Amino acid sequence: QVQLVQSGAEVKKPGASVKVSCKASGYTFTSYDINWVRQATGQGLEWMGWMNPNSGNTGYAQKFQGRVTMTRNTSISTAYMELSSLRSEDTAVYYCALYRGAFDIWGQGTMVTVSS
Amino acid sequence: QSALTQPRSVSGSPGQSVTISCTGTSSDVGGYNYVSWYQQHPGKAPKLMIYDVSKRPSGVPDRFSGSKSGNTASLTISGLQAEDEADYYCCSYAGSYTFGVFGTGTKVTVL
Numbered sequence: 001q002v003q004l005v006q007s008g009a010e011v012k013k014p015g016a017s018v019k020v021s022c023k024a025s026g027y028t029f030t031s032y033d034i035n036w037v038r039q040a041t042g043q044g045l046e047w048m049g050w051m052n053p054n055s056g057n058t059g060y061a062q063k064f065q066g067r068v069t070m071t072r073n074t075s076i077s078t079a080y081m082e083l084s085s086l087r088s089e090d091t092a093v094y095y096c097a098l099y100r101g102a103f104d105i106w107g108q109g110t111m112v113t114v115s116s
Numbered sequence: 117q118s119a120l121t122q123p124r125s126v127s128g129s130p131g132q133s134v135t136i137s138c139t140g141t142s143s144d145v146g147g148y149n150y151v152s153w154y155q156q157h158p159g160k161a162p163k164l165m166i167y168d169v170s171k172r173p174s175g176v177p178d179r180f181s182g183s184k185s186g187n188t189a190s191l192t193i194s195g196l197q198a199e200d201e202a203d204y205y206c207c208s209y210a211g212s213y214t215f216g217v218f219g220t221g222t223k224v225t226v227l
Contacts, residue, residue, distance in 0.1 A: 045205050101150070101168065102167035102207075103162070104164045
């Protein structure tokens with residue numbers, strides 16, 4: 001079955017970077033875009049951007065431009081989201097999601113805590 | 117891009133119907149038929165319930181239906197059940213490869 005499995009929880013200090021992975025299985029990795037969405041505790045969903053695993057092309061929400069980088073390793077069917085210059089407001093659960101006309105498959109989420 | 121506007125909460129008794137609105141602009145909800153709805157239980161990842169305004173993925177009960185008029189989309193849950201108690205988010209494509217403008221979220225309570 002189609003599945004996205006994300007890396008484990010992270011604790012980072014302000015100013016540091018975090019890189020979250022999202023391993024895909026059950027389909028051809030290069031066939032569909034992968035998006036990243038985050039959710040602060042008790043808050044709503046926030047779209048961060050997308051990546052085409054075939055071409056490597058990306059597009060980022062304006063809010064995250066200059067701080068986020070989405071990449072992939074096609075040999076291991078894994079997508080990555082790196083967020084830099086972390087601040088306390090970046091504390092959230094980060095999800096990868098498969099986009100096939102809508103976000104139809106989601107990873108289990110990765111908790112990133114930014115704390116000094 | 118601003119978040120789409122949803123009511124903070126709606127409630128209903130088992131068996132009743134509830135409708136959640138999702139208001140955007142002509143640049144997102146009104147401009148494309150790419151509105152989707154997600155159900156999220158506490159501590160869980162969101163689950164796709166409706167896509168392309170009114171289509172249901174396989175496995176989603178037909179109690180869930182979607183529609184759109186102008187800049188406002190709606191999700192209706194008919195025959196409300198206890199397991200429908202969750203947070204619901206709408207989402208719209210907004211052009212220029214902006215795939216996800218999400219709504220503010222609505223908590224559905226089954227009385």
